[in-house]
Amino acid sequence: MKTIDIRTVDVVQYIQPLREGGSMPAIVKADDDFLYVLKFRGSGQGKKSLIAEFIGGELARAIGLKVPELVFMNLEDSFRQTEPDEEIQDLLKFSVGLNLGLHFLSGAxxxxxxxxxxxxxxxxxxxxxxxxxxxxxxxxxxxxxxxxxxxxxxxxxxxxxxxxxxxxxxxxxxxxxxxxxxxxxxxxxxxxxxxxxxxxxxxxxxxxxxxxxxxxxxxxxxxxxxxxxxxxxxxxxxxxxxxxxxxxxxxxxxxxxxx
Known part of the structure; x- marks a missing residue:
């Protein structure tokens, strides 16, 4: 049986928030030069929503469904210090550490x-x-x-x-x-x-x-x-x-x- 291998990357650029959802994920760039939709540990449902996102996504992949690559994403505190929006500042502050990213599907x-x-x-x-x-x-x-x-x-x-x-x-x-x-x-x-x-x-x-x-x-x-x-x-x-x-x-x- 093939075991799953989840990569860990570092966020290098916060690009823009996605305000459609209540948890306000964001498009970010990682140190592998790819774009991701970042799900924050500091959002309303916190780490439990990341766990559900991760398990659900990998189960879907295991049964042959199409799922964007999931990665673990390290977020440093430096992004908060240059963010003018106070709501996003707080989200970044409480999300320092390991978060979850989904590979951004451009044009989807x-x-x-x-x-x-x-x-x-x-x-x-x-x-x-x-x-x-x-x-x-x-x-x-x-x-x-x-x-x-x-x-x-x-x-x-x-x-x-x-x-x-x-x-x-x-x-x-x-x-x-x-x-x-x-x-x-x-x-x-x-x-x-x-x-x-x-x-x-x-x-x-x-x-x-x-x-x-x-x-x-x-x-x-x-x-x-x-x-x-x-x-x-x-x-x-x-x-x-x-x-x-x-x-x-x-x-x-x-x-x-x-x-």
Whole structure:
């Protein structure tokens, strides 16, 4: 099995904020001369949104979906000192350290379900994956998908795994289905759900899931106010994903009924 290799780069230039989303990511340049969309650890949902973004993105890649390269991005404090906007100053101040970047797809457009089309298997894979990771933010109002070179690209998985916002009750989510799938932007195009589920089962082996979880930076998992330590959180993410994979047939039926 091929293990994932996540590069770490340094931010060398803050170019512009992207004010469409509530977390206000930014386009930045890194020391490898590429442009990235930087997701900040200092944003509203903090490091947990970066964890969800990372796990969701790498799971999507593992099942053959198009995902921009994800990198870990070091941000120094120097950028805050030259930023005139106070809101961005604060965001940069609280984001010093390791953040998450997505390779910037120049010329990509936001996926429009009325104008853009996803093939049945791709749409079905995205629907099944979002059900597995409890992604509540892939709706017609906010697709969180891009259309680039006539293909659908998966971005913005930060609203997934919402159980981790309250570790006291996270185990209650293990047996739950995902009724929010009824609002999924691609549900109407997802006409190959059983085939997608079969392919995902074949590709998402336990070792693949463990490998992805193991790459989460320890710093992102460290929070003194949480009842679980770093190792326990990694185990919780693994257990959540493997439990959802085991109940795939139930999740697929729920999605099919919603269609």
């Amino acid at each position: 457009i936001t996926f429009d379900p009325l104008a853009s089309k996803a093939d049945a298997l791709t749409a079905s894979k995205i629907v099944v994956l979002d059900s597995l990771i409890s992604n509540i933010d892939r709706t017609a109002k906010n697709a969180n998908l891009l259309y680039w070179h006539n293909e659908v690209w998966v971005i913005d998985n930060g609203a997934s795994f919402y159980f981790h916002h309250n570790w006291d009750t996270w185990e209650n989510h293990l047996s739950r289905t995902f009724p929010f799938i009824k609002d999924h932007v691609l549900l109407a195009q997802a006409t190959a759900l059983p085939e997608a589920a079969q392919e995902i089962k074949a590709l998402l082996k336990e070792q693949t899931v463990s490998d992805i979880i193991s790459k989460i930076p320890e710093d992102w998992l460290t929070n003194e106010s949480d009842m679980l330590n770093v190792a326990e959180k990694r185990a919780a993410y693994r257990q959540f994903i493997t439990t959802k994979l085991a109940m795939m047939d139930v999740l697929v039926k729920e999605a099919e009924d919603a269609r």
